[in-house]
Amino acid sequence: MPASILVVDPRSPDEAREQEFEIAYLRSLTTQERFKMMFERSRLMAQELERRGYRKPVEITQRS
Secondary structure (H helix, E strand, O other): OOOOOOOOOOOOOOOOHHHHHHHHHHHOOOOHHHHHHOOOOOHHHHHHHHHOOOOOOOOOOOOO
């Protein structure tokens, strides 16, 4: 898949064109690639939250 770059004039951003570009990019990915991207982004967000002082959520344990 060839790489695509959207060039937008900073003085007059075209949000609709940017959105179409993003959707076209996501459609070009396989389901496996989308999930890989989603899990990677989730991992990065969790690391950033922890780095900024937010602890990991507590785990719910079942007592017998």
